[in-house]
Amino acid sequence: MKASISCVIIFLILIIFSCTKEFNNPYDRACPSILWTPTNLIAVLNQATITISWEENETHFDGFVLEKSADSINWSSVTSGLIDKTVRTYIDSTSNSRPNVFYRIYAKADLNISGHTYSKDLKLPISLPTITTTSFTSITSTSVSCGGIVTSDGRSNIITRGVCWSTVPNPTISDSLTINGTGIGIFMCTITGLNPNVTYFIRAYATNIVGTSYGNTIILSLQYPVYFSTTGHYYRFVARPNISWTDARDEAMSDSMKYNGLRGYLATITSSEENTFVNEITKGTAWIGATDIAQNGYWRWVTGPEGLEDGGKGLLFWKGTGFQAKSDPAEYGSVNGAFQNWNYWNSPFSASLDPRMWEPNDTGGVEFYAHITFFPSDPADSYYWNDLPNSGATGDYISAGYIIEYGGL
Ligand SMILES: [Ca+2]
Ligand SMILES: [Ca+2]
Numbered sequence: 001m002k003a004s005i006s007c008v009i010i011f012l013i014l015i016i017f018s019c020t021k022e023f024n025n026p027y028d029r030a031c032p033s034i035l036w037t038p039t040n041l042i043a044v045l046n047q048a049t050i051t052i053s054w055e056e057n058e059t060h061f062d063g064f065v066l067e068k069s070a071d072s073i074n075w076s077s078v079t080s081g082l083i084d085k086t087v088r089t090y091i092d093s094t095s096n097s098r099p100n101v102f103y104r105i106y107a108k109a110d111l112n113i114s115g116h117t118y119s120k121d122l123k124l125p126i127s128l129p130t131i132t133t134t135s136f137t138s139i140t141s142t143s144v145s146c147g148g149i150v151t152s153d154g155r156s157n158i159i160t161r162g163v164c165w166s167t168v169p170n171p172t173i174s175d176s177l178t179i180n181g182t183g184i185g186i187f188m189c190t191i192t193g194l195n196p197n198v199t200y201f202i203r204a205y206a207t208n209i210v211g212t213s214y215g216n217t218i219i220l221s222l223q224y225p226v227y228f229s230t231t232g233h234y235y236r237f238v239a240r241p242n243i244s245w246t247d248a249r250d251e252a253m254s255d256s257m258k259y260n261g262l263r264g265y266l267a268t269i270t271s272s273e274e275n276t277f278v279n280e281i282t283k284g285t286a287w288i289g290a291t292d293i294a295q296n297g298y299w300r301w302v303t304g305p306e307g308l309e310d311g312g313k314g315l316l317f318w319k320g321t322g323f324q325a326k327s328d329p330a331e332y333g334s335v336n337g338a339f340q341n342w343n344y345w346n347s348p349f350s351a352s353l354d355p356r357m358w359e360p361n362d363t364g365g366v367e368f369y370a371h372i373t374f375f376p377s378d379p380a381d382s383y384y385w386n387d388l389p390n391s392g393a394t395g396d397y398i399s400a401g402y403i404i405e406y407g408g409l
Contacts, residue, residue, distance in 0.1 A: 027109035133215035147188035148204025233407030245369035284400025290370035322361035343384035360387035
């Protein structure tokens with residue numbers, strides 16, 4: 001009997017201790033979660049990441065589940081599997097789209113899960129949105145379709161977005177604009193009522209509570225380039241008041257000024273036929289692709305196919321300036337009979353100067369860039385070439401734009 005009682009007692013003891021002793025991992029069973037819930041969860045914002053740390057003294061479990069939320073209602077795990085149970089720190093480098101971030105952490109054993117510990121609400125900084133301007137589509141003589149892509153809302157809702165445009169660079173929402181909804185992502189719009197003889201600057205914008213961001217500027221000129229069969233090239237006057245020669249050169253070669261896949265360049269005028277055609281489309285003081293900046297008095301076509309000649313220095317077509325003309329005739333005039341159309345005055349300014357060759361005169365020693373003259377009050381002196389400083393000059397010498405040429409590259 002005593003033996004029977006002893007057996008029963010031993011059996012009961014075995015049953016009692018089975019909760020903690022019989023299985024390899026006691027937390028596989030529903031033991032009080034208070035015993036193995038991680039504690040002291042802390043989240044710290046770094047430059048581009050968030051470092052989360054916690055404490056856990058128990059070891060009888062399989063790993064951690066770390067979750068995050070923007071509203072403490074909808075939660076998602078920050079890892080695809082469990083975080084190893086030996087780990088006490090995790091760096092979250094996934095993008096956190098909203099300013100509020102909450103974390104919570106569990107320990108997990110088989111299918112059983114502990115209670116969770118919350119981090120405090122972590123406030124991420126909000127910033128300006130980021131946005132890019134999309135290319136043009138559906139271009140007509142008075143309208144164009146374009147749009148933007150809001151790639152980030154800066155963790156704050158996009159209040160409004162669209163495109164804005166102006167006839168001068170860097171348009172803002174104070175200029176003409178479209179309004180195309182809210183939120184991140186792609187949007188499209190159509191701008192109508194445009195003037196085909198004007199150059200427009202267009203860029204997308206997006207506004208959140210921090211402010212307004214702008215995308216890249218794209219340049220729109222609706223006037224189609226005109227084909228000239230003698231050269232097989234296309235030409236157009238691009239209206240760009242006050243543009244410098246170097247900016248005109250760069251803009252003409254930019255992707256946004258391509259025409260039918262052809263890359264443009266400041267026009268190179270190498271025959272009287274080409275000159276006559278270019279003059280017909282010139283609507284104001286306009287830069288062309290000649291300069292003597294590399295060597296004063298040595299005028300070269302430095303753009304387009306001519307710009308590739310002479311080892312990349314460009315085609316030399318003229319030597320000298322007005323004053324050099326008299327002092328050293330050997331260093332003056334067309335090179336190899338190249339076409340030129342420099343301006344001259346029918347009445348000489350000085351008897352010491354050749355009345356028919358005054359430009360390029362390098363006034364002040366700072367004139368290195370060629371343009372086509374355009375004098376509303378003096379048509380007889382218009383459509384000739386003159387040298388000017390890079391930024392142009394005053395009055396009728398303020399640049400109105402440039403002549404772009406396509407073909408031969
Ligand atoms: Ca040419
Ligand atoms: Ca000059």
